[in-house]
Amino acid sequence: MNTSDSTTDRHRDAVEDLLSKAAPRPMPPAEVESEVRSAVRQEWLAVSGRSRRWKTGRNIAAAATVLLAVLVALTSLRQVDVPAIEVAELERSFGTLRLIGGDTETTGSTDLSNFMAGQVLQTGADSAAGLRWHGGGSLRVDQRTRVEFVSAGEVYLHAGRIYFDSVGDVPASNFTVHTSLGVVSHVGTQFMTETQSERLVVSVREGRVHVGETAYEQAVHRGQRAEFKSGRRPQVTNTSGIDAEWAWVEAVAPSISVDGMSAYDFLQWVGRETGYAVEFTVAAEQTAKATELRGAVNKDPRTELRLRMLTMDLDARFDAEGARILVSE
Numbered sequence: 619m620n621t622s623d624s625t626t627d628r629h630r631d632a633v634e635d636l637l638s639k640a641a642p643r644p645m646p647p648a649e650v651e652s653e654v655r656s657a658v659r660q661e662w663l664a665v666s667g668r669s670r671r672w673k674t675g676r677n678i679a680a681a682a683t684v685l686l687a688v689l690v691a692l693t694s695l696r697q698v699d700v701p702a703i704e705v706a707e708l709e710r711s712f713g714t715l716r717l718i719g720g721d722t723e724t725t726g727s728t729d730l731s732n733f734m735a736g737q738v739l740q741t742g743a744d745s746a747a748g749l750r751w752h753g754g755g756s757l758r759v760d761q762r763t764r765v766e767f768v769s770a771g772e773v774y775l776h777a778g779r780i781y782f783d784s785v786g787d788v789p790a791s792n793f794t795v796h797t798s799l800g801v802v803s804h805v806g807t808q809f810m811t812e813t814q815s816e817r818l819v820v821s822v823r824e825g826r827v828h829v830g831e832t833a834y835e836q837a838v839h840r841g842q843r844a845e846f847k848s849g850r851r852p853q854v855t856n857t858s859g860i861d862a863e864w865a866w867v868e869a870v871a872p873s874i875s876v877d878g879m880s881a882y883d884f885l886q887w888v889g890r891e892t893g894y895a896v897e898f899t900v901a902a903e904q905t906a907k908a909t910e911l912r913g914a915v916n917k918d919p920r921t922e923l924r925l926r927m928l929t930m931d932l933d934a935r936f937d938a939e940g941a942r943i944l945v946s947e
Contacts, residue, residue, distance in 0.1 A: 703735040705767045706749040706757060709872045713745025713761070738766045741778070748870030753792045756783045758870045772796060779812040781867045783890075784825070799846050800832030808890075809838075810864070818846040823859035823893050859893035860941050868892060874915045881930060882906035889943055891919040894936060898945045902932055905947060 708730050717724045719737030724730060733739065733749065741747060741763045749757045753770055763778025773780070774796045782793060784806050795802040795811045799818040802811050807825025812818070820829055821843040829836045829844065829852070836852045838844045843857040857863075871891045876884055882898075885906060889896040898906060909930055915922045920936075923943075927934050935944045 703770055704732050704752060705735055705770050706733040706751050707731060708733070709748045709750050709756075710870045711745065711747040712869065714742050715745055715747055716740040716742070733767050735767050735769050738764060738776075740764045746866055746870050748872055750872060751782075751793065755785050755793065756872050757781070758783075758867055760866050768796065775811055775813050777814055779810060779866075781808070781810045783808045799848060800829045803828050803830070807840075808859075808893075810867070816848045820844050820846075821857045821859075821863070823857075823864070824890075858941060860938065864893060868918045868920065871919055876911040876913060876915060879911050880907050881909035881911060881926070881932065884911055884926065885923070885934065885943065885945060887915075888919045888923045888934075892936075892943075894941055894943045896943045896945060899947065902945045902947050905931060906945065 711730075715730055717730055717733070717737055717739055719734060739747065739759060741759055741761050743761055746761055747759045749759070751757045757773070758781040759765055760779040760781070763780060764776040765778070765780055766774040766776060768774050771792045772794045776798075780795070782795070782804065784793065784804060793804060797811070797813045797818050799813065799816070802809070802820055804827045805825055807827060808823040809825070809827050810819075810821045810823070812821075818829075818832075820827060820838050822838050822840055824840055826840065827838050829838060829846065832846055833849050834846075834851050836844050836846075836854070838854070841856055841859065842854055844852045844854045846852045868891060874887065882903065885896050888894075909932075911926070917925070923934055931947055933946050935946075936942075937944055
């Protein structure tokens with residue numbers, strides 16, 4: 619075996635491992651990053667090939683210096699000459715939001731409208747936001763959350779909790795949630811991702827997600843909640859999709875136009891947003907399909923349902939035990 623080639627391979631693997639530590643960012647042109655990687659490898663070889671008589675502490679310091687150079691070089695590259703990509707727009711929010719990107723910072727909510735790749739949205743203890751994802755679907759950000767918009771199909775959840783509803787029109791490859799403990803990708807679904815410190819929790823209301831790039835990969839299906847901790851097997855339990863941890867999602871549900879929509883379809887929308895199945899009596903279903911609505915939905919689904927029912931010959935009741943909305947005349 620060629621010792622020199624083996625050593626070079628080990629060095630290459632070490633450098634690639636260092637490069638993988640950076641959070642995802644919009645990428646510079648391939649040829650530019652290739653030059654940086656090549657330069658870093660040469661520096662690593664120079665450092666690691668020095669006298670073995672060095673003390674361990676000095677070796678660690680040298681390695682740390684190379685790692686810092688890698689991160690600084692790639693971070694600066696990935697922030698230059700990358701076209702601005704608009705990934706989402708604000709649909710509904712409450713409280714104070716903080717948007718950080720480049721050399722600018724915006725605090726408030728009335729000044730916010732569009733979100734670009736490379737920006738970071740941070741919510742406080744009294745705030746949450748609902749965004750229309752330009753790739754399709756609804757992205758919602760809970761209180762005390764810090765989420766970075768990486769690209770048109772990716773976000774990096776640094777801390778807190780987000781919810782994504784594909785609304786049935788987003789391929790699995792088009793929306794991915796990166797975290798420090800793993801990567802969450804969906805297959806046409808409604809799911810919630812939460813991360814704090816060394817803990818990642820993925821809860822699925824509808825459809826299925828896959829959690830990868832972690833010690834133990836896991837598929838999470840409808841009605842399941844999977845909790846990951848560093849280096850441990852995930853704990854999978856059940857979730858109803860309607861309990862307290864889902865309540866915040868409704869507060870920032872997107873506004874929709876109901877002009878020309880039937881009461882039947884409106885009730886199905888309410889069911890999707892709240893996680894409840896909708897059940898009609900025979901007569902109520904006929905009435906709902908024949909009733910045409912006007913206007914727009916500007917309030918949360920439950921409030922909007924209550925107000926709409928006042929103008930119809932229908933009654934809708936939430937049955938929490940059965941996770942149903944019971945509709946009758």
